Amino acid sequence: MADFEPGSSFIPALYKPPSLLPIAQHRESLQYAIETFPVTVVIGQTGSGKTTQIPQFLDQAGWCSDGKLIGVTQPRRVAATTVALRVAEELGCEIGKEVGYSIRFEDLTSTSTRIKFLTDGLLIREALVDPLLTRYSVIMVDEAHERSISTDVLLGLLKKIRKRRADLQIIISSATLQAEEFLRFFTQSGDDKSQPAKEAVKEETGTIISFEGRTYPIDILYLDSPAENYLEKTIDVVLSIHEQEGSGDILVFLTGREEIDQAVQAISERSATANSHSTGLQPLPLYAGLSSEEQMLVFDKTPENTRKVVFATNIAEASVTIEGIVFVVDCGFVKQRAYNPRTGIETLTATPVSKASASQRAGRAGRTRPGKCFRLYTEDSFTNLPEANVPEIQRSNLAPVVLQLKALGIDNVVRFDFFSAPPSDLVAKALELLYALGALDEYGKLTRPLGARMAELAVEPMMAKTLLASHSFGCTNEILTIAAMTSLDGAVWFHHDGERKKMETSRRKFAVEEGDHLTLLNAYQAFVTKGKKETKFCHENHLNYKSMTRAVSIRNQLKRYLERFNIPVDDAMTFDPQDPARRTQQDPARKAEKIRRCLTSGYFAHAARMQPDGTFRNVAGGTILHAHPSSLMFNRKADWVIFHEIMETGDKTFIKDITKVEKDWLFEYAPEFYQLSTK
DNA sequence: GAGCACTGC
Known part of the structure; x- marks a missing residue:
C-alpha cells in the first residue's frame, strides 16, 4: 500500500436499515x-x-x-x-x-x-x-x-x-x-x-x-512504513482526512495531556491559515485531567460546515462514547501503569497497544455509519502486537487485593483461583507489606481486629493502618481529614489557563511548614469552617469544589467506619495553625508532631532522606527521588520525610504528598521492618 | 525549577 491516501480506498457500504435491536x-x-x-x-x-x-x-x-x-x-x-x-x-x-x-x-x-x-x-x-x-x-x-x-x-x-x-x-x-x-x-x-x-x-x-450488534463496516488503513514522529503524522493525517474525505467527525487516540495539547494547538494554527476550505476544523481535547465542563464540549454539536476532531487519551476507548465519529486515528500507544515489586515503585510509560485495544479503538468509528480507521503503524507491527492487554492484576501493587481476599476468608491467596494468576513476586511483596503493617500475622493470617478493620476501610492499607492507629496518637479527627484529602489523588487545587501563578499563591496561603499532609488538612478545615462549604470560597482560593465536597463524603464514610469500630472521633478538636484563638487552646506544634508520628506509623515503608543536592534517596539508598512540583517540599529543605505516593514517569521518579519526620520515629514504629532492610 | 492514561470501595 502506498502512503496514506485517504479517499483512495473508500469502500462504499451497503446500508441496511436496522429493524429491531x-x-x-x-x-x-x-x-x-x-x-x-x-x-x-x-x-x-x-x-x-x-x-x-x-x-x-x-x-x-x-x-x-x-x-x-x-x-x-x-x-x-x-x-x-x-x-x-x-x-x-x-x-x-x-x-x-x-x-x-x-x-x-x-x-x-x-x-x-x-x-x-x-x-x-x-x-x-x-x-x-x-x-x-x-x-x-x-x-x-x-x-x-x-x-x-x-x-x-x-x-x-x-x-x-x-x-x-x-x-x-x-x-x-x-x-x-x-x-x-x-x-x-x-x-x-x-x-x-x-x-x-x-x-x-x-x-x-x-x-x-x-x-450480533448493530455495527457498520470499518475500513482499516495502515502506514506502509513506520512514522518517525507519530504526533506530526497525526496532524498530517487529520488534515488530509479533512481535505479528502466526506463529512463526519474525527477521533484521534494519543497517549497523554502534553501530546493532546500540542496537537490541538497545531490544528488551530494550521486551520486558521488554511483558507482554501469552506468548512472549518474544530479541535477539542479530551482527557481525565480536564474539568467536566471542558470534557462536555466534545459532545456539543458542531456548527454547520465544521468538522470536529477530538484528541483523546484512552478515556475514549471505553469510558466515553462520542456520537458521530466516522474517522478514527490510532497512534498505537497507550500510557500504561505498572508496578515493580522489587522497588515498590509504580511506573507510567507509553507502551504499544494490544490487538484487542486497537480493534476497540477502530470500532469507535462505526457506531452510526460505515467508518474508517487510520492506524499510524504498519500492518507488520500490528501483527506483532500482543493479543490482549496484560490484566491489571498482573501489574499492580496487590496489597489491597490480598488484604481483601484474606478478609473474604481466602487464607491461601496463592491457591486462589484467579482468572489470571498474578506473578508470585507481586503477591510476596503484598504479603510482606501487610505483615509489616500488622494486618497479617507471621502465618499470613488476618489479624483481628487490626487486619479485619483495615480491610473494611475504603482506603489503601498504609492509610488504613494510619487511621486505625490515630486514636493512640490523639489525632483521629485530623487523620480522617488527611485520609479523605489524599484519596482525591491530587485533584485539590484548580486553575484555569494562565492562572497558575495565582493558584500557587493561593496554595501558599494554606501551606504548613511540616509538609503536604498538614497543608491538605489546613485547606479542608478552611473549606468547612471559613468557606462554609461554598463554591465562592473555592473559587477565590483555587480549590476544586467538586473534589472538596467529595472529600467531605469520604471523610464522613470513614468516620462512620471508625464509629462502628468504637473508635471515638472528636470533631471539635481541630488543628489550625493559622487561627490564634486555637493556638492558645492547644499547641499546634505538638498537635502537628502527633499527626506526623501517626503518619510515620503507617507510611514507614515510604520514607526518604533529602540529599545536599535537594533530591531524595529511599532508605535502601539506590533510587534517586524527586519531590513532585505539586509538593511543598519541592525546593525546600528537609531531612527525613515520608510520602503518600511514588511514581516513575519519563526518566524521573517523583514522590508526592510529603511530610517531614524524624529518623528515630521510623525505628520506633517499624523496628522489624528497618532491621530487615538494613541487613 | 516544573507535571499524571484510567477505574473503584
Whole structure:
C-alpha cells in the first residue's frame, strides 16, 4: 500500500436499515441457555442492548419471584447509574423501586428492588458481609473483557461461590472474543488447572451466546512504513482526512495531556491559515485531567460546515462514547501503569497497544455509519502486537487485593483461583507489606481486629493502618481529614489557563511548614469552617469544589467506619495553625508532631532522606527521588520525610504528598521492618 | 525549577 491516501480506498457500504435491536431476536436462545446452563457467556457489541435487555428478560422469566435480586455489575460508577436509569425508564418505574443502583455514597435501592446495578467493587464488599451473595439469584458481570482488578477478583469469587450455591446463575458479558476463555475458567476444576476440562463437563456447565450488534463496516488503513514522529503524522493525517474525505467527525487516540495539547494547538494554527476550505476544523481535547465542563464540549454539536476532531487519551476507548465519529486515528500507544515489586515503585510509560485495544479503538468509528480507521503503524507491527492487554492484576501493587481476599476468608491467596494468576513476586511483596503493617500475622493470617478493620476501610492499607492507629496518637479527627484529602489523588487545587501563578499563591496561603499532609488538612478545615462549604470560597482560593465536597463524603464514610469500630472521633478538636484563638487552646506544634508520628506509623515503608543536592534517596539508598512540583517540599529543605505516593514517569521518579519526620520515629514504629532492610 | 492514561470501595 502506498502512503496514506485517504479517499483512495473508500469502500462504499451497503446500508441496511436496522429493524429491531438485534438482541430481541436472540431472546429465546438466551432464555433457553440460561435455564439450561448455570454459566452463560454473552458476546455482544456495546450498543447491542444486552446490558439493558438481559436483566429484564430474567425478571420476566421469574428469576426474582422468590424475593431474590438480579445483580448486574459494571466497572464504572457512571455506567451503573445510567444503565439503571434507562432500564427503569423502559419498565416505566421509578428509579430505586423495582430497578435500582448502588455505588459508593449512593444507594438507590429498596425492599421492592428486583434488578440492581452496582459497581463490581461494591459487590465484592457485599461479599464481606454475605460471603455467598445469597440475596442474588443471578449475577451478570458486564464488560468483563476490560479485566479490571475488581472484575478479576469477582470472577474468582463467583467461581468459588458456585461450588456452594448450585442455584446461582452467572452471566459473563464481554465485547471481545475472550468468551471461550471465560467459559473455560468456569468449567474447569479449580484444583487442577493443568487438566483440560472434559467436554462433557463443559456441556453441562455453560454455553456461549453471541449477539450480533448493530455495527457498520470499518475500513482499516495502515502506514506502509513506520512514522518517525507519530504526533506530526497525526496532524498530517487529520488534515488530509479533512481535505479528502466526506463529512463526519474525527477521533484521534494519543497517549497523554502534553501530546493532546500540542496537537490541538497545531490544528488551530494550521486551520486558521488554511483558507482554501469552506468548512472549518474544530479541535477539542479530551482527557481525565480536564474539568467536566471542558470534557462536555466534545459532545456539543458542531456548527454547520465544521468538522470536529477530538484528541483523546484512552478515556475514549471505553469510558466515553462520542456520537458521530466516522474517522478514527490510532497512534498505537497507550500510557500504561505498572508496578515493580522489587522497588515498590509504580511506573507510567507509553507502551504499544494490544490487538484487542486497537480493534476497540477502530470500532469507535462505526457506531452510526460505515467508518474508517487510520492506524499510524504498519500492518507488520500490528501483527506483532500482543493479543490482549496484560490484566491489571498482573501489574499492580496487590496489597489491597490480598488484604481483601484474606478478609473474604481466602487464607491461601496463592491457591486462589484467579482468572489470571498474578506473578508470585507481586503477591510476596503484598504479603510482606501487610505483615509489616500488622494486618497479617507471621502465618499470613488476618489479624483481628487490626487486619479485619483495615480491610473494611475504603482506603489503601498504609492509610488504613494510619487511621486505625490515630486514636493512640490523639489525632483521629485530623487523620480522617488527611485520609479523605489524599484519596482525591491530587485533584485539590484548580486553575484555569494562565492562572497558575495565582493558584500557587493561593496554595501558599494554606501551606504548613511540616509538609503536604498538614497543608491538605489546613485547606479542608478552611473549606468547612471559613468557606462554609461554598463554591465562592473555592473559587477565590483555587480549590476544586467538586473534589472538596467529595472529600467531605469520604471523610464522613470513614468516620462512620471508625464509629462502628468504637473508635471515638472528636470533631471539635481541630488543628489550625493559622487561627490564634486555637493556638492558645492547644499547641499546634505538638498537635502537628502527633499527626506526623501517626503518619510515620503507617507510611514507614515510604520514607526518604533529602540529599545536599535537594533530591531524595529511599532508605535502601539506590533510587534517586524527586519531590513532585505539586509538593511543598519541592525546593525546600528537609531531612527525613515520608510520602503518600511514588511514581516513575519519563526518566524521573517523583514522590508526592510529603511530610517531614524524624529518623528515630521510623525505628520506633517499624523496628522489624528497618532491621530487615538494613541487613 | 516544573507535571499524571484510567477505574473503584
